[in-house]
Amino acid sequence: MRLRKEWALLVVGLFACGETGQPATTAEQPMKRPRSTMRPLTEGPTVRASVRCAECHEPYAAGWQGSAHARAAKSPYYRALGGDGDERCSACHTPLRGEVPAEDPIHAEGVTCDACHTVSAVGPGGKPGDAGLTFDLAANRKYGSLCDAEDNYFHRVGCAPVFAESRFCGGCHSLEWPVEGGASLAVITDFAEWSSNPGRGTTTCQECHMSGGFGEVSRGWAERDALSRHDLFGADDExxxxxxxxxxxxxxxxxxxxxxxxxxxxxxxxxxxxxxxxxxxxxxxxxxxxxxxxxxxxxxxxxxxxxxxxxxxxxxxxxxxxxxxxxxxxxxxxxxxxxxxxxxxxxxxxxxxxxxxxxxxxxxxxxxxxxxxxxxxxxxxxxxxx
Ligand code: HEC
Ligand code: HEC
Ligand code: HEC
Ligand code: HEC
Ligand code: HEC
The missing domain is CATH 2.60.40.10 (Immunoglobulins)
Structure with missing residues (x-):
């Protein structure tokens, strides 16, 4: 990867307020990643509103903003059902409810960036109060399917191949609702239908709903071949x-x-x-x-x-x-x-x-x-x- 603008600015910043009076690097020395500026591990759960992610990942934020995921906590239909504040619903609609305090404004963003990108493991889910998601908020790490991305000064990265698998969507895009007598009703069957469709071949949810073109993952960083679109998640999409x-x-x-x-x-x-x-x-x-x-x-x-x-x-x-x-x-x-x-x-x-x-x-x-x-x-x- 080539040197990024952000690092250069950071180094200038460190130099300007450097306690030792020594520059962190000189032109002769190879640049080292300034790990000391990383958020300390002891700081506790770190979640950020989508507007922060937009600083470096603007096209992702624009796509997400127009999608159904962005309205998951506040659509009129959801509100009419009293979903807001009902813990049977929050696991899928406001997934960070169980992770950070109820007053955090992040919950209004519904299925926001950090609701997906702090997920480190995925189980079956599909039940009231259970989307099968395991969150890792402690180390300020954003997970995704890229395994060659490097940590940056804003967040660490985590390689999680499950992000490219249908079961990543499956824990939320399946819902069995209990009815009297111990039975349950199939309410959302997207994942189950995909799983049992012999004609699907190897095509994942992401290949149809997220395949994008060439471009930068983060502003100013090297371009990659196939970015993941975030706008093909409902709300009148193409x-x-x-x-x-x-x-x-x-x-x-x-x-x-x-x-x-x-x-x-x-x-x-x-x-x-x-x-x-x-x-x-x-x-x-x-x-x-x-x-x-x-x-x-x-x-x-x-x-x-x-x-x-x-x-x-x-x-x-x-x-x-x-x-x-x-x-x-x-x-x-x-x-x-x-x-x-x-x-x-x-x-x-x-x-x-x-x-x-x-x-x-x-x-x-x-x-x-x-x-x-x-x-x-x-x-x-x-x-x-x-
Ligand atoms: C519903 C879950 C979900 C939400 C919400 C979401 N993403 Fe993603 N994102 C994914 C998945 C899944 C992938 C990987 C897709 C793949 O590898 O096929 C991904 C990939 C990425 C990547 C890695 C680069 C790439 O193109 O693959 C970045 C960066 C990213 N998302 C940023 C964001 C930002 C910023 C937001 C909020 C504005 C956001 N995401 C919201 C699921 C989500
Ligand atoms: C296991 C995950 C899960 C749980 C639990 C869950 N939902 Fe959902 N819900 C989803 C998914 C995924 C969708 C998207 C499907 C779609 O839009 O067609 C959805 C869509 C909806 C919609 C449509 C939103 C709109 O604007 O059209 C409503 C309303 C809704 N859910 C209400 C609720 C309520 C109320 C609860 C709790 C009583 C609840 N859901 C519990 C996963 C879940
Ligand atoms: C200061 C810039 C910056 C900000 C702000 C930022 N990121 Fe990143 N992010 C990056 C860089 C740089 C990469 C690595 C890009 C590359 O390798 O091409 C990256 C990579 C990622 C990846 C890919 C991880 C993987 O292994 O697949 C995800 C997911 C991600 N960011 C999510 C987020 C989310 C969510 C937010 C907001 C909470 C956010 N980022 C805010 C700079 C930033
Ligand atoms: C072969 C491509 C393909 C695959 C694979 C696929 N989808 Fe879709 N999906 C579509 C298309 C096309 C539509 C739009 C259907 C229409 O015309 O209403 C759609 C619509 C949807 C909708 C309703 C959106 C809306 O606006 O009405 C949901 C929810 C959905 N898909 C979820 C999933 C999930 C979850 C998976 C994986 C388990 C998946 N899809 C796999 C192509 C695909
Ligand atoms: C954390 C739970 C969660 C995950 C993970 C998730 N979704 Fe969703 N998704 C939702 C909820 C909740 C909604 C409903 C939002 C609304 O309409 O208010 C939704 C809406 C959608 C819609 C629009 C449905 C419609 O009828 O308009 C599509 C399409 C979709 N998701 C596809 C996906 C795909 C594909 C993945 C995997 C890459 C995925 N989702 C991952 C929870 C999730």
Whole structure:
């Protein structure tokens, strides 16, 4: 590695306030790493807000900031469920709760930099209050999968190959919720589905969700080949459209006219929609006439829902059993037919993603959402054949 600007500044700093009056190094001597400026081991747990990491790792912070991980402690949905302050939830949503005092502002950052990068070992997790993560905060060490990185004056580094393995995500991206009678409900199945998907080959979560290009890991340091992106973790990211494919054609059969739409999961190693039970994708077909007025609207919903004893969809904390599962499995193509009504000139096909269903939102007193538009296609219908 070449000499970094930070070291040079540090050496100047040491010289300026040097107690012995001797420079730490001279131009003739080889530069030594100034270990004495390292935070002492006895100082206790060290966690830092993401803004500190941004000083040297700015692109990582920008990517993370726009991702779902940054909102894990404060999204309206999470708050509506009373997650904030509930210790069954904090292991995954505010993972440093058990490690540093409750008043520390770091908790508001949810799944923040240090919540992942102080993890030294990973077990199965997936339970209330248990994400399977072992933290090492004592030595101010940031763990990652680079094993040739060097300590710097701000933090030590730790080589942890588990960061490049799916099980790193698995402890949080699995959730079994206990229900009466000692049974449990599968609430989040991302890791389990990936594990049991024979078509995944060796592709890890990180290869799809984190693969980035060439660049500096830290400002001013030597460039590396493959950085890890931190922006493909939900919140309307570009993976949503990449994972799906929509094709439509007009079918004229038996005197009737239909639109055949094929929605395929072509990019994910798990079902779509992934994540928390109740996430949904909606394929809608809106038929409009020549003046653009709606003639008819039809839709199909893809979701895995949890229900209460009455069979109504509810949030996982109130559910007693699993309901319908209409998600699109890895590699699966879902073929849908929509009848074309009289007078329709265009079929507007739209795929939207919703964090939660309308009944559940209403039950929580949340505003219904318009969803995120993922894909769209307009089919001109022309004149029907005679
Ligand atoms: C959800 C956990 C998680 C969070 C939160 C997270 N990271 Fe990472 N980060 C990872 C993983 C996993 C890797 C390694 C990926 C791999 O090797 O395939 C990584 C890699 C890195 C690396 C090593 C260099 C590289 O490109 O691989 C740096 C530096 C880094 N992250 C900085 C940050 C910063 C700064 C933040 C906060 C702004 C942050 N990370 C938030 C999981 C996380
Ligand atoms: C003063 C600059 C600086 C600050 C601030 C900083 N880092 Fe780093 N970090 C570095 C340097 C330098 C490297 C090594 C870069 C290299 O080898 O290419 C590094 C490497 C890393 C790695 C890779 C470790 C590995 O073995 O894979 C992680 C993870 C990381 N930093 C996380 C963080 C987090 C989290 C924060 C905020 C709490 C942070 N850094 C703040 C300079 C900094
Ligand atoms: C410490 C626990 C934890 C770890 C480790 C973790 N996540 Fe997450 N992840 C969360 C939580 C909590 C959320 C939900 C945040 C929200 O939406 O409020 C989330 C959200 C996401 C989302 C967005 C989901 C959606 O429906 O919008 C994706 C994608 C994701 N994580 C992928 C990953 C991958 C891939 C890894 C491994 C590299 C990983 N996560 C590691 C806890 C974690
Ligand atoms: C082969 C690539 C691939 C692999 C491997 C993969 N994912 Fe995904 N993942 C995707 C794509 C593509 C999407 C977007 C799906 C869509 O269109 O809704 C996605 C979506 C998600 C979402 C929901 C995000 C959202 O915004 O709705 C979560 C959560 C998630 N993945 C977690 C994981 C975890 C955890 C792993 C590993 C156990 C993993 N993924 C492995 C490609 C992958
Ligand atoms: C074992 C880890 C784990 C535990 C424990 C856990 N969660 Fe989560 N939670 C996750 C992960 C991972 C996601 C991301 C999946 C997704 O976004 O689709 C998530 C997503 C969510 C979301 C969606 C957030 C949004 O903004 O859309 C809500 C709400 C939520 N959890 C509430 C809770 C509550 C409330 C508790 C405690 C009663 C809890 N969770 C316990 C891992 C966990």
């Amino acid at each position: 993976l949503l459209a990449e994972g799906l494919n929509l094709e439509a054609q007009i079918l004229d059969e038996g005197g009737g006219r239909t639109i055949e739409a094929v929605l395929a999961n072509r990019g994910a190693a798990h079902s779509i929609p992934a994540g928390l039970a109740g996430r949904r994708l909606v394929l809608s077909a809106e038929f409009v006439d020549g003046a653009g007025e709606r003639v008819r609207q039809d839709e199909r919903v893809y979701a895995r829902i949890l229900v209460n004893a009455a069979g109504d969809e509810v949030v996982f904390t109130q559910a007693t059993k699993a309901g319908e599962d209409s998600r699109i499995g890895p590699g699966e193509r879902r073929v849908e037919r929509f009848d074309v009504p009289q007078g329709a000139a265009v079929a507007q096909l739209r795929v939207r993603r919703f964090d939660l269903g309308p009944a559940v939102a209403a039950g929580l007193g949340m505003e219904p959402s318009a969803g995120q538009l993922v894909l769209s296609e307009d089919v001109a219908l022309g004149a029907p054949p005679r």
